[in-house]
Every structure is written in C-alpha cells, then in structure tokens.
Amino acid sequence: MRRYNLEKVKRKYLLILLSVILAISLLIYKSINALDNNLTKKEKIEDFQYMYDVIKKSYPYLELNKRVNNVDWLENKDIYLEKIKNTKNDNEFINELNNILGDLNNGHTHLIDNYSLFKLFNNSYGELGWYDFFDEDIVKKRYEGLEEIKGNNKSFSKEDLILKDIVEGEVGYIYLPEMTPRGNSIEEDIDLISKYIKTLENHKSIVIDIRGNGGGNDSYWMEVISRIIPKSYNASGYILFRDSEIINEYINSRDINVEDIQYLPKEIINNGPNEINSDFKYFVKNNRLIETMDSINFKGKIYLLVDRVVYSSAESFSIFCKESGIATVIGETTAGDGGGYDPILFKLKNSGLIVRMAGDMYLTGSGICNEEFKTIPDYIIDNPIRTKEFSDDNCINKVLELNQSN
Incomplete structure (x- = not known):
C-alpha cells in the first residue's frame, strides 16, 4: 500500500487555504473601493432635490400629468425620496432617477443614462455654446463609466426609406421611418427622396407614411414637403414657458424673443389649459412657413x-x-409633444448625470395643447399598423378608397 507524506499534504492544503483567503481579501478590497467611488446618501439626496426643484419650477406639464395620467408628481416627493435613500449603489440610483422621471409620462423627459446618448447630445450641442458642462471632468468621468448602447448613437430605428408607387403611375409612396438621415447627412437622404419625387409630378396622389416615426429634426420633413407642394403654406401656434432660472438661461442662450403671458390672445387662453395664467410667464407666437424648393408643384392630393x-x-x-x-391625415391619434423647441438639458452636480426635460408647452393656432390632445387624424382607422404589403394595409386602403372618390 502507498504511504502518504503527511507534511506534503499539510503544506498543499495550507497553500490552498492561503490562496482562498487572498482571493476573498482582494474581493473585499475591490468592494470597499467600489463603495468609496459610489455617491454617498447625502450626495444622492442633494441631486434628487435639485432635480425635483428644477422640475417644480420649470416643467410645463405637471398639471397635465394630473389630468391625463392621475399622477401628482410633486406630491410624491416623500415616496421618491425614500426610494433614493434606499439605493445601494450608483447603478440603483440611476435606475431610480429614471423611474421617477418616468412618472412624468413624457418622452422628452428622462435621464441621459448611457455613454451613447451622452455622445449623441454632446455632438449635437457641444459646439453651440448653450451648455457648459459637457467637458467637465465629473460629467466625462461619469459617462465614460457607463455602458455604451450599440446602435443608439445615431438613429431611433433601423428601418430604411421606402420609395415606390402603390399604384404604378398613379399613387406615390414615401415612407420616412424617422426624421434623421439614414446616410451620413440629411442632404444624402433628401437627394435620394427628391429623385423619386420628380417621378410623381403627374400622379393623382402622394402618400407620406410616418407611422412609427419617433422624431428627429424638423428640417428633414420640411425639406421633403417643400419639394412637393405647388405653393407656400403656413401654420401658426404658441409656445409657452414657465419662469425659472433654467428657463431664462435657455431663452437667453437661444435669443428667443418672448412676450409676457398677459398678452396671449384671450381666445387662446379660453381654449387652452387652465394653468396657463397661473403657471406660465412667457410665450412666443410661432409662425411656420414652408416654401417651395425645387418643387414638382404637385397638384394632386397628399396623404x-x-x-x-x-x-x-x-x-x-x-x-x-x-x-x-397641406395633407389629409389618416391613421390613429398621435403621441404628441411636437411644435415647440428642443428639450432642456441640466446637470446634477454630485453625480455629473444629465437630465433632459421638456421645456415648453405648444398650443395650436386655436389654443389646443398638443401634448394633451395630440393630433387627431381626419380619418381614424382601426388597426392602422403598417404592413409589408400595401394590399392588406388599412390606412393605404383608405387612401385608395378616397382616391377613387376624388
């Protein structure tokens, strides 16, 4: 029978034990360091309080959120504060801030919570001089430590432009998946779309499909429609602002020429939300004019x-x-929050996180709040989903029906 060397066995297990102890010590050391790098409870509370105060004084849709979603965001402060206090690390803090902002139920109001979004907004605003925090060390360090979301640094969707006739030589079709370029620039997209538009001069109608389009840049759709219309078109509305330090900085940085809310026409006040006089300080009358540009001077119907x-x-x-x-609108009621200026960005001083926030309320020419009532189509369609084939698309079938009756 083989005899074992007891001393060798002891040394072997002693080495294993020391290795385990060393590994555990290293993990504890890393955990302590990680905790040291996390925000303190006091710092998280301060950042939340600042965000809360900015929204309380500046956000345009607090009363609307009560009416439409039955959420009294300001009254929930103690609930939100308790959730912030209970976060164990920075990741939980970031997630909780996003959840809290989510209660405002506005797509323009959220935390910039990943490196891709940070790069997107830094590229968009960095050189304009409107914000001075993109190059701050605390901001750069924060976002360099956050995950980069692949495919999120340019576009909202991965769908491509579709440019082809529904009915050959009679009904044209332009599908715009988003108001941002699929190529390197808007000009590239517009050149491609323009070539197709030039084939539609003698068509009976043109369909522009923006179902699923979450936005982008107004200049995109303006470039498209200006190449179709036979004359200039305009539409007026009103952009309302509250009165706060951040709002005033925003207005001044963009040289927006505002008027006092007391001069807003009475019919607009009567048709608009009740909080216009109590919550808002300034307004701008927005006159949007779309002129023809290299147009086919289309005389048919636009849908x-x-x-x-x-x-x-x-x-x-x-x-x-x-x-x-300018066009007949077909489909279902939209998601809203159009017509105004770009959302406001502001920084939380301890974390370096950036919050994006809707900064104004848009009223149509008759005083209807777009965020509350959206755009109601001229023809409401059951099951308006865009399909792969034109033949089973309910919205397109409505176009063809209208086309026959015209």
Whole structure:
C-alpha cells in the first residue's frame, strides 16, 4: 500500500487555504473601493432635490400629468425620496432617477443614462455654446463609466426609406421611418427622396407614411414637403414657458424673443389649459412657413399616415399638415409633444448625470395643447399598423378608397 507524506499534504492544503483567503481579501478590497467611488446618501439626496426643484419650477406639464395620467408628481416627493435613500449603489440610483422621471409620462423627459446618448447630445450641442458642462471632468468621468448602447448613437430605428408607387403611375409612396438621415447627412437622404419625387409630378396622389416615426429634426420633413407642394403654406401656434432660472438661461442662450403671458390672445387662453395664467410667464407666437424648393408643384392630393408612435418632430409634421391643410391625415391619434423647441438639458452636480426635460408647452393656432390632445387624424382607422404589403394595409386602403372618390 502507498504511504502518504503527511507534511506534503499539510503544506498543499495550507497553500490552498492561503490562496482562498487572498482571493476573498482582494474581493473585499475591490468592494470597499467600489463603495468609496459610489455617491454617498447625502450626495444622492442633494441631486434628487435639485432635480425635483428644477422640475417644480420649470416643467410645463405637471398639471397635465394630473389630468391625463392621475399622477401628482410633486406630491410624491416623500415616496421618491425614500426610494433614493434606499439605493445601494450608483447603478440603483440611476435606475431610480429614471423611474421617477418616468412618472412624468413624457418622452422628452428622462435621464441621459448611457455613454451613447451622452455622445449623441454632446455632438449635437457641444459646439453651440448653450451648455457648459459637457467637458467637465465629473460629467466625462461619469459617462465614460457607463455602458455604451450599440446602435443608439445615431438613429431611433433601423428601418430604411421606402420609395415606390402603390399604384404604378398613379399613387406615390414615401415612407420616412424617422426624421434623421439614414446616410451620413440629411442632404444624402433628401437627394435620394427628391429623385423619386420628380417621378410623381403627374400622379393623382402622394402618400407620406410616418407611422412609427419617433422624431428627429424638423428640417428633414420640411425639406421633403417643400419639394412637393405647388405653393407656400403656413401654420401658426404658441409656445409657452414657465419662469425659472433654467428657463431664462435657455431663452437667453437661444435669443428667443418672448412676450409676457398677459398678452396671449384671450381666445387662446379660453381654449387652452387652465394653468396657463397661473403657471406660465412667457410665450412666443410661432409662425411656420414652408416654401417651395425645387418643387414638382404637385397638384394632386397628399396623404399623411400616422399612428400612436408619431412624436416630437414627426408630430410637428402632423400638426403642420392638420393646421395648414397641406395633407389629409389618416391613421390613429398621435403621441404628441411636437411644435415647440428642443428639450432642456441640466446637470446634477454630485453625480455629473444629465437630465433632459421638456421645456415648453405648444398650443395650436386655436389654443389646443398638443401634448394633451395630440393630433387627431381626419380619418381614424382601426388597426392602422403598417404592413409589408400595401394590399392588406388599412390606412393605404383608405387612401385608395378616397382616391377613387376624388
């Protein structure tokens, strides 16, 4: 029988034990360091309190959120504060802030919570001089430590443009998945779309489909429609602001020429939300004019297809079509929050996190709040989903029906 060397066995297990102890010590050391790098409870509370105060003084849709969603965001402060106190690390803090902002039920109001979004907004605003925090060490360090979301640094969707006739030589079709370029620039997209538009001069109608379009840049849809219309079109509305330090900085940095809310026309006040006089300080009358540019001077009918996803600058297009009469709107009620200026960004000092927030309320020319009532189509369609084939698309079938009766 083989005899074991007891001393060797002891040494072997002693080495294993020491290795385990060393590994555990290293994990504890890393955990302590990680905790040291996390925000303290006091710092998290301060950041939340600042965010709360900014929204309390500046956010335009607090009363609307009560009416539409039955959420009294300001009254929930103690609930939110307790949730912030209970976060164990920075990741939990970031998630909780996003949940709290989510209770405002506004797509333009959220935390910039990943490196891709940070790069997107830094590239968009960094050189304009409107914000001075993008190059701050605390901000750069924060976002360099956050995950980069692949495919999120340019576009909202991965769908491509569709440019082809529904009915050959009679009904044209332009599908815009978002109001941002699929290529390197808007000009590239517009060149491609323009070539197709030039084939539609003698068509009976043109369909512009923005179902599923969450927005982007107003100049995108303006470039498209200006190449179709036979004359200039305009639509007026009103952009309302509250009175706060952040709002005033925003107005001044963009040289927005505002008027006191007391001069807002009475019919607009009567048709608008009740909080106009109590919560808002300034307004701008927005006159949007779309002129022809390299246009085919189209004399036929234009149809705009929309759904519940249409938002932001895509919503601005819907508003313009409905208000100006430039196109017949078909589909379902949209998502809203179009017509105004770009959302406001502000920084939380301890964490370096950036919050994006809707900064204004848009009223149509008759005083209707777009975020509350959205754009209601001229023809409401059951099951307005865009399909792969034109033949089983309910919105397109409505176009073809209208086309026959005209």
